[in-house]
Amino acid sequence: MASGKKQFQRLARQLFKLSLVDDAVSPERVGGVLAYVERHHPAHARALLQSYHRLIAAELARGRADVEHAGAVPQLTLDAIAAAMTKRYQRPVTAAARRNDALLAGLRIRIGDDVYESSVAAQLSALGASV
Amino acid sequence: MARAAFFIRITVMLSPLLLLAEATGHVAEASAAHGEAGSGITKIFQDFGISWPFFLAQVLNFSLVAFILWKFAFKPVMATLDERQKKIADGLRYTEEMQAKLAAAQQESSTIVHNSQVEAARIIDEARRAAKEYLDKQTREAATQANDLLAKARQAVELEHKKMLAETRGEIARLVVATTERVLAKKLSDADRAAYNDAAAHELTGV
Numbered sequence: 632m633a634s635g636k637k638q639f640q641r642l643a644r645q646l647f648k649l650s651l652v653d654d655a656v657s658p659e660r661v662g663g664v665l666a667y668v669e670r671h672h673p674a675h676a677r678a679l680l681q682s683y684h685r686l687i688a689a690e691l692a693r694g695r696a697d698v699e700h701a702g703a704v705p706q707l708t709l710d711a712i713a714a715a716m717t718k719r720y721q722r723p724v725t726a727a728a729r730r731n732d733a734l735l736a737g738l739r740i741r742i743g744d745d746v747y748e749s750s751v752a753a754q755l756s757a758l759g760a761s762v
Numbered sequence: 763m764a765r766a767a768f769f770i771r772i773t774v775m776l777s778p779l780l781l782l783a784e785a786t787g788h789v790a791e792a793s794a795a796h797g798e799a800g801s802g803i804t805k806i807f808q809d810f811g812i813s814w815p816f817f818l819a820q821v822l823n824f825s826l827v828a829f830i831l832w833k834f835a836f837k838p839v840m841a842t843l844d845e846r847q848k849k850i851a852d853g854l855r856y857t858e859e860m861q862a863k864l865a866a867a868q869q870e871s872s873t874i875v876h877n878s879q880v881e882a883a884r885i886i887d888e889a890r891r892a893a894k895e896y897l898d899k900q901t902r903e904a905a906t907q908a909n910d911l912l913a914k915a916r917q918a919v920e921l922e923h924k925k926m927l928a929e930t931r932g933e934i935a936r937l938v939v940a941t942t943e944r945v946l947a948k949k950l951s952d953a954d955r956a957a958y959n960d961a962a963a964h965e966l967t968g969v
Contacts, residue, residue: 700959701955701959702950702952702954702955702956702958702959703952703955703956703959704956704959704963705956708959708960708963711963711967712963712966712967714967715966715967715968732947735943735946735947735950735955736946736950736954736955736958736959736962737958737959737962738959738962738963738966740966747966749961749962749965749966750962751943751946751950751958752943755939755942755943756939758935758939759932759935759936759938759939760935762931762932762934762935762938
């Protein structure tokens, strides 16, 4: 059982590597991988696809900056954030805005597991923790 | 002592013979004085009616009786007396020895009693000293435990006080933050938020 699990995880990683073009997820390659799986029905296909989906989602999250904001954020600011993160992570990063009034004012940027935040809510929380 | 009494009795028994011999001696002396030595004794014997055979028979008879008495009466009596005397002497000596032993035993018992009294006094002193030390030790331990309990109680009170202050401070901070958030949520305008967002973007992209 354990060997089977390792086997489909290894296969999922191989399929994930085949899905990258210039360190970016290629939709065409992803479509080809899915067609391959649909056609050949490998063992543990469901678990294989779940693992493959996790890897693709993580890679897409690494290339996407999720910008939470309270108040208006101009597109120019989002472009500046994407450019700055692309430069920092040395890979293409796109910015996606999402409104979050709980921040009161300011921004919270998530890229993969990294979080950058400069908001009134965070400062108030830090103030409350420091008292 | 018994032998002396025996000789006295023999002397009393032989006294008639001695008197007879003495009288015979006097008669002989008188006859010699008158020049009739050869027939004097015979004359005396005749005057007193003494016959030599009877006299010798009496002497032999007396000697035989004396010997029998000596052999079968006086000698056992003397032996009994000597044995009794020896028993009495042994008893006296035993009594003296017993008295000496009794004195020694009394001396030893008095020594033992004295030693026992000394040992008892020493044990009592030691017990008193041990009891005093134990009491002092218990007192010190009780004082130490009381001090420890007091210190722990003080620490607990202090910790509880600090904890209460921290909780109060945290609660106040939470209330202040919550109130500030509500106020800011109402009071911040879109322009303020936009300006803050620009500043935040500049800060985050410049990191």
